Ligand SMILES: Nc1ncnc2c1ncn2[C@@H]1O[C@H](COP(=O)(O)OP(=O)(O)O)[C@@H](O)[C@H]1O
């Protein structure tokens with residue numbers, strides 16, 4: 005067990021050191037959310053009057069989108085970190101880790117924890133920007149939001165690790181980005197309210213970890229909102245969100261570690 | 269003396285390609301053992317199996333008494349590896365790369381820090397400790413990889429083409445480290461190379477081609493077994509002297525990039541004979557002692573050196589063979 009913990013820590017440390025070293029990534033991390041805010045806040049919400057909201061519900065599109073922006077930043081950062089295992093394989097570092105006398109599942113777990121740490125840093129910046137979206141946060145609320153974002157990040161990174169472990173080359177990378185990341189995002193309901201969608205879409209929605217993540221984030225952020233507003237925003241009870249999300253972390257974690265252990 | 273590496277009838281298939289074809293050998297403690305062979309001979313594949321990165325299709329391999337398939341973690345603890353391709357994290361500093369390695373191998377922090385100093389000192393990189401690896405030259409990377417492979421004081425060090433692509437000076441330096449290691453740490457070294465001159469540094473070498481060991485002995489004895497002298501003859505323009513030489517002297521002549529190559533018992537007395545009898549038809553004659561290159565040539569009918577490989581030889585290898 006000591007070996008496993010040490011391995012998790014080592015791989016986590018590597019992710020963290022790399023993150024600190026990559027200045028462009030840190031700049032991107034601050035810049036990207038600001039960009040979302042500008043586009044969503046000024047562009048989209050001005051262009052389309054938010055018509056989906058039922059009459060009497062006083063909610064700006066930016067407010068509606070805020071949890072979605074949080075989820076989006078975590079989604080991108082996490083899937084990218086997970087898939088980066090392909091880079092490690094291509095450019096060698098993975099071999100160094102795979103010949104070490106350590107359990108491989110611990111490597112996958114360390115990778116996921118490292119990626120989640122980086123994702124949470126980005127999320128923290130977004131949380132600091134909450135006033136721009138007219139969202140009021142308290143310290144305990146920030147803690148709860150980070151906890152949910154952490155679960156989302158773990159689930160998505162493990163998904164990335166699982167996929168990367170099955171991929172032979174880097175060529176599939178663009179495909180994954182197009183056919184996985186964007187659908188994950190749109191299906192989650194982060195962009196538009198998922199009422200009145202076709203049955204097939206609603207079915208797919210239920211398999212998307214982000215659906216429950218976004219739902220949980222909305223529960224937390226709009227906890228004090230009018231019940232009518234809340235009913236419009238969320239689809240599942242908060243506890244269901246948490247349970248399903250945790251379940252998905254465990255299942256994807258198992259899959260990610262398993263595929264990762266069996267590669268090479 | 270105990271055998272540190274024992275390999276019995278090792279086989280590895282990649283689909284239909286048999287990369288390693290029934291290889292057996294033993295390496296003694298403290299020995300520098302070399303695998304010499306051209307690209308695609310199966311050297312890296314063998315190393316990967318010994319390092320537990322690949323499962324063999326057949327056969328057995330034991331490192332320090334531990335089976336590579338049944339006790340991979342035991343084996344992993346005993347070995348250090350320098351891969352053919354770079355495996356450093358080039359966003360991290362030299363020290364960070366070594367530090368992570370030490371953590372992975374479960375060294376206490378104090379030991380890690382001491383070993384980092386010692387190892388960087390040994391490979392002359394102490395001044396670059398805090399430098400990001402991305403800024404390192406090929407030679408510096410290699411030295412750092414050797415330092416990293418030795419961090420946890422392994423019993424066996426595997427080096428897969430450790431000097432490929434390096435300038436002669438760096439190559440010589442790397443050989444100095446390897447010899448010193450053997451002297452000071454009694455470490456066993458298993459290395460692969462396709463450079464003849466380098467194989468001369470090994471205590472024993474196995475010549476490998478198409479996944480099979482063709483010969484295994486000390487470099488000296490391999491050359492002795494070949495016997496005699498090697499003469500390279502460049503015919504005067506256009507003349508095809510191969511058949512003539514065979515007919516007159518019963519020689520086995522091989523055309524190489526430099527000229528017609530053959531071996532004779534006593535070269536010094538054969539040259540005047542040649543000059544007298546074939547005089548005008550010869551442009552130049554060159555005499556030398558046999559090298560490992562000649563040993564390889566006589567065993568396989570081909571020259572090993574890449575730079576001398578003719579177009580025909582290049583064609584003989586499928587393109588992907590060249591990459592590994
Ligand atoms: N991953 C692989 N898949 C399929 N064939 C491979 C693979 N790796 C090596 N080979 C083939 O196995 C043979 C031996 O390769 P390798 O062990 O890399 O040779 P060397 O290291 O001596 O150059 C070559 O024909 C090579 O093309």
Ligand SMILES: [Mg+2]
Nearest residue numbers: 311312352592
């Ligand atoms: Mg090779």
